[in-house]
Amino acid sequence: MKTERIILGIDPGTNVMGYGIIRVVGNKAEMIAMGVIDMRRESDPYLRLGKIFERVTGIIDEFLPDEMAIEAPFFGKNVQSMLKLGRAQGVAIAAAIHHSVPIHEYAPLKIKMAITGNGSASKVQVAGMLKRLLTLDERDMPRFMDATDALGAAYCHFLQSGRPESAAHYRGWKDFVSKNKDKVSG
16 A cells, blocks of 8 residues: 555535645645635636636646545535536546546535534534644634535545445444453453
8 A cells, every 4th residue: 555645635616616635644644735716706607617627637737646535415405506516526526537536425424424523513613623633723724614624525535544444333432342342441
């Protein structure tokens, strides 16, 4: 296994798309960059998709990620919003495919759970936990939470990729202790 790898996280959006990049060395992760692709000034939805492709391609060219973690669209009631979000996600995925970057998709609940331990955590809670986990300075914190959401997708993938798929899942410490009495003393 490669000792150093770069993970690009994407939080898809049609107005503002977040990205976050982490470097993983062994079992330690550090933030390299995060930011947003702001498309609010572009009124044509197809030109927005073109901008997403260009910017994600540029980010991939600059940081050369080994993998991409992307947040899966949240299933809401507005079908038109879901279709637009799916297009944005698809264009970001196409940019990664164009560069042969493997893609991993995570549900928002999974990302929140991995970062905070709470699947219904707020964006502010996720950002605060990432600030602590990656020892980020207050000046590193972005104006748009889309960037920290994307960083969360990358960090979630970092955490998940260190665990084999067949690893046991626990509902909490009591469940862990009850299933691992031989590993726990006292």
